[in-house]
Amino acid sequence: MYLYSEFDRTYVRNRVRMFRDQVDRRIDGSLSEEEFKPFRLMNGLYLQLHAYMLRVAIPYGTLDSRRLRQLAFIADRWDRGYGHFTTRQNIQFNWPRLKDVPDILDALADVDMHAIQTSGNCIRNVTADHFAGAAADELSDPRPVAELIRQWSTDHPEFTFLPRKFKIAVTGSPNDRAVTRAHDIGLRMVHSKEGQNGFEVIVGGGLGRTPVIGKVIREHLPEADLLPYLEAILHVYNAIGRRDNKYKARIKITVRETGIDAFRSRVEERFRIIRKEFLGADQQVIRRIRDTFAEPDYVQAPTAAFDDALRRDPAFRDFANGNVHRHKNPDYGIVSVSLKAHGRTPGDASSKQMRILADLAEAYGHDELRISHEQNVILPHVHRKDIPAVFAELSRGGLGTPNVGLASDIIACPGMDYCALATARSIPVARDIAVRLREIERDVGSLKIKISGCINACGHHHVGHIGILGLDRAGVENYQITLGGDATETAALGDRAGPGFPADELVPAIERLALTYLDIREDQDESFLETYRRTGLAPFQAALYPDAVPKGRGGHPERSNDAVS
Amino acid sequence: MATIVTDDGFIADDRANEFLDWTEAAQDPADLPYGAAVEIPNSLSGEELVPGFDRIAHLRICFPSHVDGRGFTLARHLRRLGYAGRLRASGHLLADQYVMARRCGFDEVEIDDELARRQPESVWQQSWQQQTASYQFLLQREA
Amino acid sequence: MARPFTPKVLTANHLLDGDVVYLAPGSRLTRKLSEAMLIEDESTAKALLEAAEARSSVLVGPYLADAIRDSDGRPRSTHIRETLRADGPSIDIL
Numbered sequence: 192m193y194l195y196s197e198f199d200r201t202y203v204r205n206r207v208r209m210f211r212d213q214v215d216r217r218i219d220g221s222l223s224e225e226e227f228k229p230f231r232l233m234n235g236l237y238l239q240l241h242a243y244m245l246r247v248a249i250p251y252g253t254l255d256s257r258r259l260r261q262l263a264f265i266a267d268r269w270d271r272g273y274g275h276f277t278t279r280q281n282i283q284f285n286w287p288r289l290k291d292v293p294d295i296l297d298a299l300a301d302v303d304m305h306a307i308q309t310s311g312n313c314i315r316n317v318t319a320d321h322f323a324g325a326a327a328d329e330l331s332d333p334r335p336v337a338e339l340i341r342q343w344s345t346d347h348p349e350f351t352f353l354p355r356k357f358k359i360a361v362t363g364s365p366n367d368r369a370v371t372r373a374h375d376i377g378l379r380m381v382h383s384k385e386g387q388n389g390f391e392v393i394v395g396g397g398l399g400r401t402p403v404i405g406k407v408i409r410e411h412l413p414e415a416d417l418l419p420y421l422e423a424i425l426h427v428y429n430a431i432g433r434r435d436n437k438y439k440a441r442i443k444i445t446v447r448e449t450g451i452d453a454f455r456s457r458v459e460e461r462f463r464i465i466r467k468e469f470l471g472a473d474q475q476v477i478r479r480i481r482d483t484f485a486e487p488d489y490v491q492a493p494t495a496a497f498d499d500a501l502r503r504d505p506a507f508r509d510f511a512n513g514n515v516h517r518h519k520n521p522d523y524g525i526v527s528v529s530l531k532a533h534g535r536t537p538g539d540a541s542s543k544q545m546r547i548l549a550d551l552a553e554a555y556g557h558d559e560l561r562i563s564h565e566q567n568v569i570l571p572h573v574h575r576k577d578i579p580a581v582f583a584e585l586s587r588g589g590l591g592t593p594n595v596g597l598a599s600d601i602i603a604c605p606g607m608d609y610c611a612l613a614t615a616r617s618i619p620v621a622r623d624i625a626v627r628l629r630e631i632e633r634d635v636g637s638l639k640i641k642i643s644g645c646i647n648a649c650g651h652h653h654v655g656h657i658g659i660l661g662l663d664r665a666g667v668e669n670y671q672i673t674l675g676g677d678a679t680e681t682a683a684l685g686d687r688a689g690p691g692f693p694a695d696e697l698v699p700a701i702e703r704l705a706l707t708y709l710d711i712r713e714d715q716d717e718s719f720l721e722t723y724r725r726t727g728l729a730p731f732q733a734a735l736y737p738d739a740v741p742k743g744r745g746g747h748p749e750r751s752n753d754a755v756s
Numbered sequence: 757m758a759t760i761v762t763d764d765g766f767i768a769d770d771r772a773n774e775f776l777d778w779t780e781a782a783q784d785p786a787d788l789p790y791g792a793a794v795e796i797p798n799s800l801s802g803e804e805l806v807p808g809f810d811r812i813a814h815l816r817i818c819f820p821s822h823v824d825g826r827g828f829t830l831a832r833h834l835r836r837l838g839y840a841g842r843l844r845a846s847g848h849l850l851a852d853q854y855v856m857a858r859r860c861g862f863d864e865v866e867i868d869d870e871l872a873r874r875q876p877e878s879v880w881q882q883s884w885q886q887q888t889a890s891y892q893f894l895l896q897r898e899a
Numbered sequence: 900m901a902r903p904f905t906p907k908v909l910t911a912n913h914l915l916d917g918d919v920v921y922l923a924p925g926s927r928l929t930r931k932l933s934e935a936m937l938i939e940d941e942s943t944a945k946a947l948l949e950a951a952e953a954r955s956s957v958l959v960g961p962y963l964a965d966a967i968r969d970s971d972g973r974p975r976s977t978h979i980r981e982t983l984r985a986d987g988p989s990i991d992i993l
Contacts, residue, residue: 198889198894201888202888202891205886205888208886209852209886212882213852216879217914218914218915218956220955220956221874221875221879222850223875223955224914224955224959224960226822229822229823230852238912238959238960240919240983240984241917241919241984241987241988242912242916242917242918243917271992273992287917288915288916288917289914289915289916289917290915311824312825323813327978339895342891342894342895343892343895345891346856346890347891347892348828348855348857348859348890348892349825349828349829349832349856349860350825350828351825351828351856352822352823352824352825352828352853353825418895418903426829426832429825429826429828429829430801430826430829430830430833434824434826464836465836466889467895469895469896470897470898470899471898471899472894472895472896472897472899473895474896474899475894475899476894476895534961535850536990536992580798600962606988607979607980607983608983608988608989609988613980614980615979616979616983616989618990619987619989619990622990623878663979663980666977666978666979666980668979675769706973709960738813
């Protein structure tokens with residue numbers, strides 16, 4: 192993985208020193224809260240419902256055992272012994288005290304980590320495919336590109352006070368696991384017809400109050416043009432993005448109001464000027480970065496232990512079928528470790544669990560770990576012969592839940608249990624759904640349930656096969672259901688199913704959806720999403736609202752699914 | 757009286773009240789006197805000033821709030837277009853933003869007395885002197 | 900027509916540790932909602948909020964939150980968000 196240069200180290204230390212100074216000035220009164228807030232946000236520090244929350248970047252989701260152990264140490268020393276992995280490949284500590292935060296940042300700097308730009312109206316932590324460098328379907332590892340963008344965007348003097356936050360995701364595989372169409376900028380690594388490496392550049396996607404699937408602004412951008420092109424997009428956005436209304440300030444609204452073609456011409460015009468300012472060092476830097484992402488030193492050994500375990504152990508069979516994905520080396524597997532044990536908080540890991548994962552990565556995984564946007568931990572390179580041992584160790588630590596991709600593998604934002612912006616709780620809902628569907632989830636198969644506790648959609652509910660949005664109805668929680676969303680290369684926004692449900696009626700409603708699917712699927716190979724696309728909303732609506740009086744001739748309360756866009 | 761922050765510290769404002777308001781002026785750069793000082797809003801695109809570059813000696817860009825970063829992008833663009841005169845940021849900018857302002861092409865920052873009291877010269881000097889090299893510089897230079 | 904005033908408590912987060920705090924009688928701060936002062940008239944509420952905004956070296960984001968008087972005379976929140984702020988997360992922590 193990427194190795195910090197002396198420059199990186201000095202830079203991060205300097206930022207910690209600056210923040211320590213800003214905290215001191217806030218406490219002594221020479222910075223007001225209003226003035227301090229953007230600086231604390233730029234260093235990942237929020238003030239939530241009950242406490243400060245520190246969001247630490249895990250660049251492109253990549254970690255090693257040393258870094259994960261340091262996160263465990265931070266959780267024990269300055270927090271409450273756990274951390275929460277988020278949909279943006281970050282980790283959040285929920286209980287730090289203001290005066291301790293500079294010390295935490297120094298502890299992160301000790302292992303070449305930071306919390307820079309994990310919040311605020313700037314370019315955020317760049318995310319990438321969590322199977323990067325390991326996936327069988329990968330064209331090219333997206334992480335060196337993500338690292339190059341991290342460097343370019345860090346403390347960019349022009350783009351640190353944007354109209355709103357700005358999120359970039361990169362994928363190197365045709366199967367999009369990085370949700371590139373729901374980012375401010377999505378980059379898909381592609382080969383041109385002539386075989387040249389480059390990017391398809393997608394702009395103006397996003398979820399939130401106004402969900403939008405991003406549009407292609409450049410079909411093929413040559414590799415060497417990447418940074419000046421990004422700079423041109425940001426330059427145009429910073430100049431013309433709206434600042435009068437927080438909900439219209441994201442680039443998706445700028446692109447929509449300007450029109451993609453007019454927006455593209457402005458970008459291209461700026462790009463022609465900016466391109467000349469990049470004199471070649473960036474290409475040298477990315478070559479150096481690429482060298483640090485060398486392939487692991489693969490072990491050659493028989494895989495019989497894996498096949499034996501498959502035959503002998505039904506529990507391992509479930510694990511291998513769900514949690515192990517195809518590696519580009521056929522002797523290897525990508526192991527997804529579920530942080531979704533039934534009845535627990537999705538994405539939470541105790542310091543003890545972090546240490547178990549660090550040990551496993553060191554012993555069996557070429558010392559690599561990934562955090563997925565689905566809030567799980569990945570061991571990207573495990574030889575098949577070792578997977579049974581890894582499963583046994585995981586199970587002992589409460590980490591062996593074989594539910595990856597199933598109904599209980601739920602994405603959920605922290606919701607109103609922690610978040611100051613939330614309008615309803617997400618975690619208890621996720622927990623109760625997981626427990627309720629446990630008996631049938633293996634039969635149901637692939638089902639992505641995503642829960643957000645407010646319209647900001649941190650839980651990606653719009654792109655869940657079943658999406659749940661928690662709202663506030665006069666001080667009482669109420670949950671809206673959307674169906675048919677899709678976060679992959681066939682991205683689609685879910686359709687609203689109808690009126691919302693109070694908390695105590697939600698879980699049975701979700702169960703009715705799952706049972707209806709089992710009832711109406713053509714065969715076991717038709718997934719929930721495929722069934723939904725075939726039948727549309729109607730049968731699911733009937734299950735959700737059995738007592739609804741149909742309007743007109745066999746109609747249903749809301750529009751039927753006429754467009755999956 | 758406003759305070760002007762430069763790399764060398766605070767100086768008194770030598771151009772106070774001399775700035776012509778672009779939005780009230782005829783907006784024809786050819787009408788500007790040689791050596792003019794002009795105040796422009798951060799919503800300008802920049803191109804409209806190009807015909808007056810040889811007449812404008814000093815530009816002042818307003819920051820209505822320290823979180824409104826349009827001025828940074830406008831400054832950068834004016835420099836790219838070839839503006840070589842003095843460039844001043846005025847309004848609510850903090851010491852912590854001084855380095856950014858300089859890197860975007862500003863020469864100086866104008867602050868009011870209240871801010872100069874809360875963020876005295878030493879704070880601005882520290883911010884300037886303790887800066888590290890930037891990633892952007894490393895990525896844009898010649899290979 | 901102006902809405903009639905409903906009782907409030909004054910609450911904020913503490914600058915240093917982020918804890919939820921409430922204004923208690925005698926300008927004291929408390930971390931317990933049950934010890935908070937229930938403010939029953941609008942002009943007092945307004946004056947106390949202004950005073951709290953001036954205490955920016957201790958309080959972050961002070962505001963008035965709806966509350967009612969419980970049967971035992973103590974303030975209780977009327978909104979799920981304020982209940983969670985007062986009681987902490989509703990879930991088991993690992």
